[in-house]
Amino acid sequence: MRTTRSQELVDSIVELIDRRQLRPGDPLPPEPRLMEEFGVARNSVREALRTLQALGIVEIRHGYGTFVGEASMAALSPSLLFRTRARSRDDLRGLSDLLEVRQILETELTRRVVGDGKLLSALGECVDRMVDPATAPAADRRFHELIGEAAGNELALELIRLFWDVYRQTESHVGAPTSQPEGLVAKHQEILEAIAAADPRAIGEAVSRHFDEIRQRIAAG
Template structure:
């Protein structure tokens, strides 16, 4: 695949960040230095920096300069949201794909944290808060974050947040939930019980059941 000059410059700036071992918050060389180093015009540098800013790789602070960003997965939210919506308008394929990847990820992460007593207590508190409609959504998101945090995989934790947020923004495509109001609490409580048993198979069944209602709504759509 042919690489454009613009992409070449983006790649060169990435190599510069890596070569100089710059970390999040560190300043990049000013535009004139980048122009000199790569032999390009100011507009080319600015376009490349805007591309990297959209990806969360750099942060442009007007009046202060350009700094290395934290490259958060949140930067992928608009494209994943667009892709999921676009592929779901005809046959809900986008939501189905998102659900499948999310289940695979969360099943394996949950299996990594079986028997964690401290985690069980925190998850139990989240489940209790799900009984109140005013706090149910926040408690639901926090429940899955806690599992990601306990698993000790920072990338997976960011993906959990990304998938959760995108799903919430696209859920309207499959209508309102069909389960009872207390269903959210019950499904998550079964995951907590499976973690407590330290049974990997039970964890897989509980996480799968957690997504069953969504799967049925997608199939019905």
């Protein structure tokens, strides 16, 4: 029952933020006002605010008050990382699930950005930087971020970044990449060409092949 009441208070504070149309950086009512509004004790309010802080929904600034946070997807990283690592000890299914979700997301986003000349140029620059092993990881990440940005979906872009970070931290479960730098370049060049051709089927196949090596490493693990 306590857990249910705690969650109800968390939900009520979120509803208050929405109802009052508060934006990131706006102050929340002080604790006494929240206690009065929801008819709860100070400890209950503080517990709810700590929960919301962990989710990035509020920011507690000691000595100043509580403010609406950015609610970044980065707040989910520890939970997703734990889930992925815990399952990886058994059959690597956690990584496999993560890869599948990422492929579904990136395939759809990539199909939305065809015909964008400025994007093609920026993606081409990323591919060029992948030739150098020293700049390849950052260029690889930026390649996918550019597609997410061009698709115009901020939530999807945050998920791409989240999946990327979590995968990099769990990659040790499947060992080091087996392909050479030219293989990385070729895979991304294929995606680039499929976007330029505005071919949804080719895009799907290119994105799928992009993840083939990781799939093989997971299967071998």
